[in-house]
Amino acid sequence: MVALRIRDVPEEVREALAAHAEGRGQTLQAYLLELVGTQARRLRHTSLVNHVGGRSCGSRSLTDGSAAELADQREQHGP
Numbered sequence: 318m319v320a321l322r323i324r325d326v327p328e329e330v331r332e333a334l335a336a337h338a339e340g341r342g343q344t345l346q347a348y349l350l351e352l353v354g355t356q357a358r359r360l361r362h363t364s365l366v367n368h369v370g371g372r373s374c375g376s377r378s379l380t381d382g383s384a385a386e387l388a389d390q391r392e393q394h395g396p
């Protein structure tokens with residue numbers, strides 16, 4: 318695994334994230350790792366949707382909003 322570092326995070330942003338993580342029973346690190354993982358999956362899903370949507374097999378391309386909505390639905394309901 319790699320380590321990521323984010324510099325210059327405003328204190329109020331860090332505090333809000335830490336409070337939200339605590340409310341979920343998570344450490345700040347676990348919560349942020351979950352957020353980053355979720356975003357990475359959304360990007361992969363969007364990329365796949367856009368790739369498949371660009372085919373000439375009669376399918377139509379989804380708008381960015383539709384692709385994001387599809388990614389959100391998949392995240393909520395599993396792969």
